[in-house]
Amino acid sequence: MGGTVKRMSLRPENAQQAGLLLLLRDGPRSRAELGDLGELSRSRLTLELGRLVELGLVESAGFAASRGGRRSGMVRLAEGLRFAGVDVGATSIDVAVTNGELEIIGHANEPCDVRRGPAYVLDRTLDLLGKLRDEGHYHRLQGAGIGVPGPVSFRDGRPVAPPIMPGWDRYPVRETIGQQLGCPAVVDNDVNIMALGELHAGLAKQVGDFLLVKIGTGVGCGIVVDGKVYRGVSGSAGDIGHIRVDDHGPVCACGNTGCLEAYFGGAALAREAQAVASRSPYLAERLAAAGSLTARDVAIAADKGDAAAARLIRDGGRRVGVVLAGLVSFFNPGLVIIAGGVARLGHVLLAEIRSVVYRRSLPLATGNLPIVLSELGETAGVIGAASLASDHVFSAS
Numbered sequence: 578m579g580g581t582v583k584r585m586s587l588r589p590e591n592a593q594q595a596g597l598l599l600l601l602r603d604g605p606r607s608r609a610e611l612g613d614l615g616e617l618s619r620s621r622l623t624l625e626l627g628r629l630v631e632l633g634l635v636e637s638a639g640f641a642a643s644r645g646g647r648r649s650g651m652v653r654l655a656e657g658l659r660f661a662g663v664d665v666g667a668t669s670i671d672v673a674v675t676n677g678e679l680e681i682i683g684h685a686n687e688p689c690d691v692r693r694g695p696a697y698v699l700d701r702t703l704d705l706l707g708k709l710r711d712e713g714h715y716h717r718l719q720g721a722g723i724g725v726p727g728p729v730s731f732r733d734g735r736p737v738a739p740p741i742m743p744g745w746d747r748y749p750v751r752e753t754i755g756q757q758l759g760c761p762a763v764v765d766n767d768v769n770i771m772a773l774g775e776l777h778a779g780l781a782k783q784v785g786d787f788l789l790v791k792i793g794t795g796v797g798c799g800i801v802v803d804g805k806v807y808r809g810v811s812g813s814a815g816d817i818g819h820i821r822v823d824d825h826g827p828v829c830a831c832g833n834t835g836c837l838e839a840y841f842g843g844a845a846l847a848r849e850a851q852a853v854a855s856r857s858p859y860l861a862e863r864l865a866a867a868g869s870l871t872a873r874d875v876a877i878a879a880d881k882g883d884a885a886a887a888r889l890i891r892d893g894g895r896r897v898g899v900v901l902a903g904l905v906s907f908f909n910p911g912l913v914i915i916a917g918g919v920a921r922l923g924h925v926l927l928a929e930i931r932s933v934v935y936r937r938s939l940p941l942a943t944g945n946l947p948i949v950l951s952e953l954g955e956t957a958g959v960i961g962a963a964s965l966a967s968d969h970v971f972s973a974s
Contacts, residue, residue: 634655662959683709687701692743720760734750777961788913793842912949
């Protein structure tokens with residue numbers, strides 16, 4: 578069985594084949610192990626694997642160690658399978674190409690303002706993927722997953738009234754990317770794809786129920802229940818950035834006042850940093866030199882022992898903690914992961930969030946609850962987007 582992917586409909590034909598493909602996404606397995614895990618008889622397993630080989634989805638991988646008798650043959654996903662993962666952020670684009678096991682083969686990124694509109698941003702996305710193709714990382718894609726920083730109708734593959742994405746409302750992202758790449762495409766919220774990345778390759782690999790809180794330009798929460806992302810009826814579940822924390826707070830990008838995101842998104846943190854710069858030698862120096870401040874400036878100032886910067890981080894962490902404590906009491910997750918650009922503020926932020934959650938939630942909900950920083954960094958989104966694409970392609974047609 579060769580490593581090239583055949584040009585035909587690369588979709589499993591039934592639930593048994595789909596299940597085998599998802600088992601193989603974690604790496605090569607023996608036929609005996611696949612039969613046990615898939616609860617398939619030897620004859621049925623042989624039939625389904627043979628069809629997957631014909632479809633170009635699976636190939637042999639030598640022999641397993643002996644279990645006392647004849648050695649069982651090993652199988653794996655075809656080496657030629659390729660998926661694209663795209664993570665469109667508020668200020669950047671990350672793209673990656675993975676193999677069938679979601680290992681990154683090629684990765685590229687560039688700064689980009691999502692407010693420039695869908696035509697420009699998606700053109701830049703396609704150019705980055707074209708660069709990876711020209712570098713030999715793929716010849717043909719089996720599927721593409723795309724995450725965008727706003728609410729998404731998962732069924733339609735389109736953003737819906739995204740507050741920080743002018744011009745994107747109902748834009749046909751799925752159709753545009755799918756047609757240009759010549760493969761199936763799936764679109765989701767950027768926080769959901771990060772949660773999928775953590776589920777496949779991060780700290781949540783062994784956890785079925787967890788929350789991923791992304792603190793970047795906006796604030797959102799990926800909700801994973803029994804190993805699957807929970808999106809709600811219309812796809813807007815987890816939009817915690819627009820939970821009101823103060824009736825008389827600042828105006829948010831969504832048009833309401835006092836939202837969590839208006840207090841502790843990237844733009845809010847930069848605004849607050851500028852307001853306290855007169856009390857911070859480092860921030861005052863940066864403001865004079867650059868004309869503006871960023872969340873990264875706040876992080877550097879805090880690392881230098883700046884009291885004003887540390888206070889900003891603690892205030893933001895306290896507000897996030899208050900919202901998260903309610904979620905923990907309601908959902909009772911097994912793990913909470915803090916991710917995103919503002920999360921790089923690090924352990925000062927994490928300590929404040931932990932303190933509030935552990936103090937405000939019931940002991941039964943927090944007694945064995947780890948609250949941790951993501952270890953995947955910027956790759957969580959692209960791995961999760963590729964996982965979303967392979968979930969779609971590997972599902973039974």
